[in-house]
Amino acid sequence: xxxxxxxxxxxxxxxxxxxxxxxxxxxxxxxxxxxxxxxxxxxxxxxxxxxxxxxxxxxxxxxxxxxxxxxxxxxxxxxxxxxxxxxxxxxxxxxxxxxxxxxxxxxxxxxxxxxxxxxxxxxxxxxxxxxxxxxxxxxxxxxxxxxxxxxxxxxxxxxxxxxxxxxxxxxxxxxxxxxxxxxxxxxxxxxxxxxxxxxxxxxxxxxxxxxxxxxxxxxxxxxxxxxxxxxxxxxxxxxxxxxxxxxxxxxxxxxxxxxxxxxxxxxxxxxxxxxxxxxxxxxxxxxxxxxxxxxxxxxxxxxxxxxxxxxxxxxxxxxxxxxxx
Amino acid sequence: xxxxxxxxxxxxxxxxxxxxxxxxxxxxxxxxxxxxxxxxxxxxxxxxxxxxxxxxxxxxxxxxxxxxxxxxxxxxxxxxxxxxxxxxxxxxxxxxxxxxxxxxxxxxxxxxxxxxxxxxxxxxxxxxxxxxxxxxxxxxxxxxxxxxxxxxxxxxxxxxxxxxxxxxxxxxxxxxxxxxxxxxxxxxxxxxxxxxxxxxxxxxxxxxxxxxxxxxxxxxxxxxxxxxxxxxxxxxxxxxxxxxxxxxxxxxxxxxxxxxxxxxxxxxxxxxxxxxxxxxxxxxxxxxxxxxxxxxxxxxxxxxxxxxxxxxxxxxxxxxxxxxx
Numbered sequence: 001x002x003x004x005x006x007x008x009x010x011x012x013x014x015x016x017x018x019x020x021x022x023x024x025x026x027x028x029x030x031x032x033x034x035x036x037x038x039x040x041x042x043x044x045x046x047x048x049x050x051x052x053x054x055x056x057x058x059x060x061x062x063x064x065x066x067x068x069x070x071x072x073x074x075x076x077x078x079x080x081x082x083x084x085x086x087x088x089x090x091x092x093x094x095x096x097x098x099x100x101x102x103x104x105x106x107x108x109x110x111x112x113x114x115x116x117x118x119x120x121x122x123x124x125x126x127x128x129x130x131x132x133x134x135x136x137x138x139x140x141x142x143x144x145x146x147x148x149x150x151x152x153x154x155x156x157x158x159x160x161x162x163x164x165x166x167x168x169x170x171x172x173x174x175x176x177x178x179x180x181x182x183x184x185x186x187x188x189x190x191x192x193x194x195x196x197x198x199x200x201x202x203x204x205x206x207x208x209x210x211x212x213x214x215x216x217x218x219x220x221x222x223x224x225x226x227x228x229x230x231x232x233x234x235x236x237x238x239x240x241x242x243x244x245x246x247x248x249x250x251x252x253x254x255x256x257x258x259x260x261x262x263x264x265x266x267x268x269x270x271x272x273x274x275x276x277x278x279x280x281x282x283x284x285x286x287x288x289x290x291x292x293x294x295x296x297x298x299x300x301x302x303x304x305x306x307x308x309x310x311x312x313x314x315x316x317x318x319x320x321x322x323x324x325x
Numbered sequence: 326x327x328x329x330x331x332x333x334x335x336x337x338x339x340x341x342x343x344x345x346x347x348x349x350x351x352x353x354x355x356x357x358x359x360x361x362x363x364x365x366x367x368x369x370x371x372x373x374x375x376x377x378x379x380x381x382x383x384x385x386x387x388x389x390x391x392x393x394x395x396x397x398x399x400x401x402x403x404x405x406x407x408x409x410x411x412x413x414x415x416x417x418x419x420x421x422x423x424x425x426x427x428x429x430x431x432x433x434x435x436x437x438x439x440x441x442x443x444x445x446x447x448x449x450x451x452x453x454x455x456x457x458x459x460x461x462x463x464x465x466x467x468x469x470x471x472x473x474x475x476x477x478x479x480x481x482x483x484x485x486x487x488x489x490x491x492x493x494x495x496x497x498x499x500x501x502x503x504x505x506x507x508x509x510x511x512x513x514x515x516x517x518x519x520x521x522x523x524x525x526x527x528x529x530x531x532x533x534x535x536x537x538x539x540x541x542x543x544x545x546x547x548x549x550x551x552x553x554x555x556x557x558x559x560x561x562x563x564x565x566x567x568x569x570x571x572x573x574x575x576x577x578x579x580x581x582x583x584x585x586x587x588x589x590x591x592x593x594x595x596x597x598x599x600x601x602x603x604x605x606x607x608x609x610x611x612x613x614x615x616x617x618x619x620x621x622x623x624x625x626x627x628x629x630x631x632x633x634x635x636x637x638x639x640x641x642x643x644x645x646x647x648x649x650x
Contacts, residue, residue: 063420091494094431094435094487094490095388095432095435098427098428098431098487099428102423102427102483103423103424103428106419106420106423107420145470148490149490151487151490151494154486154487154490155483157482157483157486158427158479158480158486161473161482161483162419162423162476165419165473165474165475165476165479165608168608169416169474169475169476169607169608170607281494282493282494283493283494
């Protein structure tokens, strides 16, 4: 691995990926694009590692700027993490969500096409692409039909279809993921597991009544630790088959209620649960559980971190912040 | 029908639709948005009919402007014709094509959502959405899988998926078409039938050697006269089932070679055919033929104009222009 460009580098997965790279490679030249400078408080890598030479403050909607950055860097690899990845936000601001998923990706790959240096691209997609699925289709393999059920999911389906067209029609070297729900310390509380853990920590600190506020508690999702995710990304970036799509998941479905119960048991905190109407979405997929058979077969990857360990490390993260550390 | 807003009004179908409306309704208030003023030379309606009050010069990518136009007009109906509808162009300028298909549609429906006046929207899509299809799936019914094979087709699939999300998730009153290849007088020679007819006319006028230049002559498409298309749009706009998708097609597949042979026979002009490598696309769907069973069943529509008549009227159109009329 020589020169890599990471879009959305300042985000949650960006921090973990840079941490992974710097601890596994001595010579890699890391470039990052983001709308804001990294301020990771959840990984050991110092944001200063990315000096001004390697960090590019830019909006991926700014086509001429993105084109010139890619021409300047001539990256060997591009990891496209940048995304507006909240389903809830996509219902509130669908135009913004669409532009900051599909359009920004299209801007990247079209710049790669015009630059024509053969850069290898990993397009990060989402399990939300599957959408409304039949119970008999679970666990979801990559050949299952996609029936996206929210604006974010539509944007991700379009992204993957564009990746496929650019791979087959223009010969770009692109590989795609469908990444299932992430969790891990440092994830913002816009995402469900982090939001629930944070509430438990607040309750433990006496900062909240023992009531956990959630959306629809019955929905089942497949959660995967961010450390496992970055290992999968590194493998796919360097060895994933061109033009192929890979699920990244744990293979285990958990309801939101299950997660609350698990945390309640782990920390001996009795709570009540309150479903907030405002957090319930217009349409929702009752169960999304993936199969990681394909990536295991092709690259030998499988999840290694138990969900309880993810919860524990997220609890530690929020706990340290509540203590003002 | 009271107040209608037509996007892309200055285009080919826009002219025919305005002609249809003005000859069937006395009281309809027609508003149009386009990047350029109408200059139709193929319909009887006078462009002056759209005085400055009813014509809105705007780029549909200009979100605040589109929002304010819709708020000002408060349309009862919106016919969304605006599109960058050339597959060939989408391979050349994929970013522009995507924005001028998916994004402009999203801007329209999001403005309708925010304006919240219950406007009825007809979203015009394309047979290209079907993409690479199996022979046993022909003729294509609306429930067949979509496997888009070019940037334009991906953009149209995303448009329809957004329409579905806005209908089910936000309760918008949207109906969708998958319109098959149009033909008719006034269509530009960026589209295959018009390009071939124009070449025959040039040969007849001694302006071209008797060689017809085409792309891949073996591909089969389903061509439908623009007069039939506008009747279908009017029916769907007023009576199509909310949230549903309808094919608009002839049900008949013709290869590009078939069309050359037909014109050669009709006008007694012997020609050679030359397939131009530059016009052959990176990926192409060998056969796309539709079924109009659903729209016939729900609304009683069926195609009425024989293909030979479309060719004849297109020949007349180009012939008049060659004569300088």
